[in-house]
Amino acid sequence: MTAERYNARESEPRWQRLWDEKAIFASKNDDKRPKYYVLEMFPYPSGRIHIGHVRNYTLGDVLARFMRAKGFNVLHPMGWDAFGLPAENAAIERKVAPKAWTYDNIAAMKKQLRSIGLSLDWSREFATCDPSYYKHQQKMFLDMLRTGLAEREKRKLNWDPVDMTVLANEQVIDGRGWRSGAVVEQREMSQWVFKITKYAQELLEALDGLDRWPDKVRLMQRNWIGRSEGLLIRFALDAATTPAGETELKIFTTRPDTLFGAKFMAISADHPLAVAAAAKNPRLAEFIADIKKIGTAQSIIDTAEKQGFDTGIKAVHPFDPSWKLPVYVANFVLMEYGTGAIFGCPAHDQRDLDFVNKYGLGNVPVVCPEGQDPKTFFITDTAYDGDGRMINSRFLDGMTIDQAKEEVAKRLESELRGNAPVGERQVNFRLRDWGISRQRYWGCPIPVIHCPTCDVVPVPDDQLPVTLPEDVSFDKPGNALDHHPTWKHVTCPKCGGKAVRETDTMDTFVDSSWYFARFTDPWNETAPTTPTVANRMMPVDQYIGGVEHAILHLLYSRFFTRAMKATGHIDMTEPFAGMFTQGMVVHETYQKADGSWVTPAEVKIEVGGNGRRAVLLATGEDVEIGPIEKMSKSKKNTVDPDDIIASYGADVARWFMLSDSPPDRDVIWSDERVQGAARFVQRLWRLVNESAEIAKTAPAARPATFGPEALTLRKAAHGALDKVSSGIERLHFNVCLAHIREFANALAEVLAKGDKPAPDVAWAVKEAATILVQLFSPMMPHLAEECWVVLGREGLVSEADWPQIERDLLVEDSVTLVVQVNGKKRGDVTVPRAAQNADIEAAVLALDAVKAALGGKPVRKVIVVPMRIVNVVG
Numbered sequence: 126m127t128a129e130r131y132n133a134r135e136s137e138p139r140w141q142r143l144w145d146e147k148a149i150f151a152s153k154n155d156d157k158r159p160k161y162y163v164l165e166m167f168p169y170p171s172g173r174i175h176i177g178h179v180r181n182y183t184l185g186d187v188l189a190r191f192m193r194a195k196g197f198n199v200l201h202p203m204g205w206d207a208f209g210l211p212a213e214n215a216a217i218e219r220k221v222a223p224k225a226w227t228y229d230n231i232a233a234m235k236k237q238l239r240s241i242g243l244s245l246d247w248s249r250e251f252a253t254c255d256p257s258y259y260k261h262q263q264k265m266f267l268d269m270l271r272t273g274l275a276e277r278e279k280r281k282l283n284w285d286p287v288d289m290t291v292l293a294n295e296q297v298i299d300g301r302g303w304r305s306g307a308v309v310e311q312r313e314m315s316q317w318v319f320k321i322t323k324y325a326q327e328l329l330e331a332l333d334g335l336d337r338w339p340d341k342v343r344l345m346q347r348n349w350i351g352r353s354e355g356l357l358i359r360f361a362l363d364a365a366t367t368p369a370g371e372t373e374l375k376i377f378t379t380r381p382d383t384l385f386g387a388k389f390m391a392i393s394a395d396h397p398l399a400v401a402a403a404a405k406n407p408r409l410a411e412f413i414a415d416i417k418k419i420g421t422a423q424s425i426i427d428t429a430e431k432q433g434f435d436t437g438i439k440a441v442h443p444f445d446p447s448w449k450l451p452v453y454v455a456n457f458v459l460m461e462y463g464t465g466a467i468f469g470c471p472a473h474d475q476r477d478l479d480f481v482n483k484y485g486l487g488n489v490p491v492v493c494p495e496g497q498d499p500k501t502f503f504i505t506d507t508a509y510d511g512d513g514r515m516i517n518s519r520f521l522d523g524m525t526i527d528q529a530k531e532e533v534a535k536r537l538e539s540e541l542r543g544n545a546p547v548g549e550r551q552v553n554f555r556l557r558d559w560g561i562s563r564q565r566y567w568g569c570p571i572p573v574i575h576c577p578t579c580d581v582v583p584v585p586d587d588q589l590p591v592t593l594p595e596d597v598s599f600d601k602p603g604n605a606l607d608h609h610p611t612w613k614h615v616t617c618p619k620c621g622g623k624a625v626r627e628t629d630t631m632d633t634f635v636d637s638s639w640y641f642a643r644f645t646d647p648w649n650e651t652a653p654t655t656p657t658v659a660n661r662m663m664p665v666d667q668y669i670g671g672v673e674h675a676i677l678h679l680l681y682s683r684f685f686t687r688a689m690k691a692t693g694h695i696d697m698t699e700p701f702a703g704m705f706t707q708g709m710v711v712h713e714t715y716q717k718a719d720g721s722w723v724t725p726a727e728v729k730i731e732v733g734g735n736g737r738r739a740v741l742l743a744t745g746e747d748v749e750i751g752p753i754e755k756m757s758k759s760k761k762n763t764v765d766p767d768d769i770i771a772s773y774g775a776d777v778a779r780w781f782m783l784s785d786s787p788p789d790r791d792v793i794w795s796d797e798r799v800q801g802a803a804r805f806v807q808r809l810w811r812l813v814n815e816s817a818e819i820a821k822t823a824p825a826a827r828p829a830t831f832g833p834e835a836l837t838l839r840k841a842a843h844g845a846l847d848k849v850s851s852g853i854e855r856l857h858f859n860v861c862l863a864h865i866r867e868f869a870n871a872l873a874e875v876l877a878k879g880d881k882p883a884p885d886v887a888w889a890v891k892e893a894a895t896i897l898v899q900l901f902s903p904m905m906p907h908l909a910e911e912c913w914v915v916l917g918r919e920g921l922v923s924e925a926d927w928p929q930i931e932r933d934l935l936v937e938d939s940v941t942l943v944v945q946v947n948g949k950k951r952g953d954v955t956v957p958r959a960a961q962n963a964d965i966e967a968a969v970l971a972l973d974a975v976k977a978a979l980g981g982k983p984v985r986k987v988i989v990v991p992m993r994i995v996n997v998v999g
């Protein structure tokens with residue numbers, strides 16, 4: 126019988142509607158079964174779903190559907206990370222209100238998400254720009270203010286003197302404002318910060334316990350937190366050389382062992398000593414103004430050319446009063462780290478070496494690598510930061526680096542100047558407190574009021590939320606909230622005098638630092654969470670998202686969860702028990718002769734004798750096939766999920782993306798392979814239809830025994846069931862799909878034999894077809910529902926229990942034993958598992974390799990070690 130072609134376009138929306146009507150993916154908070162929380166990073170409502178979203182959400186959906194079938198109360202929610210700059214840019218460019226733009230985009234993207242067939246609980250949906258969400262965020266901000274986890278701090282910001290506005294680091298391009306083109310200045314302003322550094326040590330240590338996180342993500346977090354053990358050293362200054370009689374300079378070093386290789390001291394442009402010296406030296410003041418122009422972004426500072434200015438100040442070596450070191454102001458020393466001052470040892474630090482090579486200060490190596498002769502070990506352009514023994518270092522000579530560090534620390538700790546020791550051990554972290562103030566309109570308002578008499582006054586709880594005004598204008602650069610004629614003018618809740626609202630809004634990373642907890646009870650109007658529910662449903666068992674969020678988003682979420690614990694909103698510290706970072710979707714690029722890019726949809730690929738060729742559909746002209754790259758608008762190498770779903774259906778898109786690469790690697794979008802997936806869908810459809818015909822002839826009761834043909838099929842079915850189940854748990858989806866294909870082949874082989882199978886075979890076909898449909902149902906849920914009907918099953922496959930594995934079908938019925946002659950391996954032999962020793966002996970002695978090894982000698986003994994070895998003694 127030939128079934129009609131499977132029609133995804135007709136079938137997919139029908140099943141989506143039915144799932145919706147029955148609300149089968151809604152999870153209930155009073156469900157007593159064990160919970161499983163699957164979450165994909167929620168999208169920014171840019172207006173369109175891109176193919177990377179499709180991959181991300183499909184990965185999570187497979188797991189969610191599988192865990193649901195396994196009997197878990199699965200929580201799989203979706204929402205919108207809805208605040209941020211693009212909405213304001215749209216307002217400026219297209220004169221649409223940020224709110225309208227955002228909610229329109231959400232509606233459009235929700236429709237697109239639905240067309241993918243995701244098993245989401247839409248009843249929990251929210252957007253972070255909903256006042257009913259950010260109201261609780263404001264409440265938590267005030268909780269954090271009360272407990273000292275939020276504070277005001279003076280910070281340097283990028284200031285655009287023409288637009289009169291603060292710029293984010295990304296808005297500073299080559300030291301200039303992105304819109305005005307003006308040279309950006311650094312300005313100190315009061316900012317709100319979250320005290321993440323209070324948890325630096327804990328956030329670091331707890332990484333060890335996150336054993337279901339990728340190692341690379343944990344390493345990135347470790348480096349970001351950046352714990353360093355080192356020594357604070359108070360260098361004496363030659364007071365005759367200092368601007369105002371300063372007597373000492375404190376530095377932080379992680380390499381006190383290299384003290385005898387010191388060639389200079391360097392201080393930050395913001396160091397008080399630099400400021401004092403600049404006041405007396407206009408050339409230094411000019412130099413400082415100059416190096417400050419490059420902005421505050423770390424990446425820029427790291428790559429900028431090393432520059433310094435000799436202040437004329439001299440420091441004294443802590444172990445030799447006659448040894449004087451010049452003090453420079455240098456652009457690579459940051460005020461925000463350590464003490465804002467260093468001693469430079471060029472032989473063992475690349476930055477220091479670049480610096481001395483530029484200013485002709487020379488270098489002396491003090492660590493000699495093992496196996497090198499200290500007399501001939503020189504450093505020229507590359508600093509040596511490896512292991513070795515101390516040289517040129519007086520009392521440290523011959524020691525290892527660690528011994529030398531310890532020796533220096535001990536000596537300087539016990540040496541006093543004034544009343545204080547010259548050296549002090551210290552642990553430093555790179556991690557800075559999290560600055561959350563943004564001078565923008567489209568964000569969560571920070572709920573405080575500034576009163577000239579009472580200073581900072583929290584907005585009283587009963588006045589929350591502080592909502593954003595909607596009648597705003599974006600005609601002027603800067604913060605529209607600040608420009609609003611009335612919004613910020615209020616009376617002080619404390620004294621009743623005239624006061625102004627804070628017009629800064631929160632960094633959007635705050636919004637995404639607790640949404641996962643809100644999903645556990647988004648209906649609670651009086652509190653951010655319902656702790657009993659949150660404590661039961663959290664942590665997220667499997668979080669899935671892009672590696673671009675490996676550092677900040679995950680670290681902020683880990684911090685925020687701790688802050689919520691400290692303020693009584695949840696009773697745990699780690700929000701994500703399992704983390705998975707998916708790869709990107711990449712595509713070939715196509716370029717016309719004039720260098721312009723064209724989209725994949727505009728070209729046709731021809732495969733001929735000379736390989737692949739691309740032609741422009743419209744004109745037939747040749748286009749060049751370029752390298753495979755991350756999909757981007759600029760290179761036009763994107764595919765639109767809507768187009769793909771319209772031409773092939775969601776199941777094909779899902780299957781393709783799961784099958785072609787391991788989920789943590791990049792997947793190359795290829796039309797040819799997508800078509801392959803589409804053919805496989807039709808093949809499965811035919812297989813199930815043919816199986817259904819045979820299933821009608823199967824006996825109702827399970828046969829007491831199965832012949833070899835039926836048994837082989839049953840083993841293929843249960844083998845696949847076993848491998849796919851464990852594969853899904855480990856997110857090895859591409860491997861699962863390969864097993865499903867293999868199993869489909871095994872079923873096809875049986876069907877190919879004719880249409881009147883024996884009852885035991887018919888029963889096995891029915892069982893196999895059912896298992897097959899269930900195995901691919903998490904990946905291709907629409908096709909699976911349609912097949913479920915064909916097989917005459919009741920209910921929805923999306924609600925069916927996962928099939929039970931019959932373990933005895935997994936046991937292989939033959940075993941392979943190693944064959945030895947006089948203890949030496951000569952080969953192996955495969956025998957039935959139930960074979961008797963006499964049969965095994967006969968089989969072994971018949972082997973050519975054994976006969977050859979014996980060389981005609983008589984056999985004295987044959988020792989059989991069951992299931993493992995046969996040793997022939999000659």
Ligand code: ANZ
Binds near residue numbers: 352378379
């Ligand atoms: C002397 C030295 C010799 C250093 C040597 C390194 C190698 P981590 O590991 O990241 O903590 N440093 C200290 N404060 C700094 C600042 N504010 N700006 C720029 N650099 C600073 O790095 C600690 C090392 O970075 C310190 O150890 C110091 O240089 C430098 F062969 O001291 B070292």
Ligand code: ZN
Binds near residue numbers: 579
């Ligand atoms: Zn007041």
